[in-house]
Amino acid sequence: AQTVTQSQPEMSVQEAETVTLSCTYDTSESNYYLFWYKQPPSRQMILVIRQEAYKQQNATENRFSVNFQKAAKSFSLKISDSQLGDTAMYFCAFMKHFGNEKLTFGTGTRLTIIP
Amino acid sequence: NAGVTQTPKFQVLKTGQSMTLQCAQDMNHNSMYWYRQDPGMGLRLIYYSASEGTTDKGEVPNGYNVSRLNKREFSLRLESAAPSQTSVYFCASSEALLQGTDTQYFGPGTRLTVL
Numbered sequence: 001a002q003t004v005t006q007s008q009p010e011m012s013v014q015e016a017e018t019v020t021l022s023c024t025y026d027t028s029e030s031n032y033y034l035f036w037y038k039q040p041p042s043r044q045m046i047l048v049i050r051q052e053a054y055k056q057q058n059a060t061e062n063r064f065s066v067n068f069q070k071a072a073k074s075f076s077l078k079i080s081d082s083q084l085g086d087t088a089m090y091f092c093a094f095m096k097h098f099g100n101e102k103l104t105f106g107t108g109t110r111l112t113i114i115p
Numbered sequence: 116n117a118g119v120t121q122t123p124k125f126q127v128l129k130t131g132q133s134m135t136l137q138c139a140q141d142m143n144h145n146s147m148y149w150y151r152q153d154p155g156m157g158l159r160l161i162y163y164s165a166s167e168g169t170t171d172k173g174e175v176p177n178g179y180n181v182s183r184l185n186k187r188e189f190s191l192r193l194e195s196a197a198p199s200q201t202s203v204y205f206c207a208s209s210e211a212l213l214q215g216t217d218t219q220y221f222g223p224g225t226r227l228t229v230l
Binding site: 004035037042043044045046047050091093102103104105106107108 | 148155160173207218221223
């Protein structure tokens, strides 16, 4: 079974600064997907970024980028030039590549951007 | 496109009452899912449907039933609600199971309280 661990329950950072959220996972699979989802106070789950395990290149989406370390089973999210709208819960999630669509979520990190 | 919609947004039930949570997607996705989110935990999969006419249990199926009414709609039923089912419920959909893992898109959630 897969497990996803987010060891930072809460974080805060000044607006415009850079912040990194940590995620580690445990799996015996070789092919899989990793995701970061954002959940603002509206409660909507919003996909931030996705990484395929077979790709060595780290995914980026505008101000959001990941540091994917497959051997270490680590998948951190970096938010650059943080904005007030980035205030939210952030969940790391794992999914097998084939045959099982189940998303396994971490417990989340509550990120607060301070004006 | 509305994406994934859920009704109702909020619901209060008494122990033993029944209710159905409705979910619909307009993205022509094949796969649909029901998750629950409890405080301090990530989302956990209740049931999923890989295609119209099929349903499978997820991590926490006890006390729930589902119906994949057609390609668009996937409902979750609580036959006899219990306080342990107090949670926020999310519906999600993704494009295709057989073609490999794909990104799941979430609805806005239903906050259910069982007294």
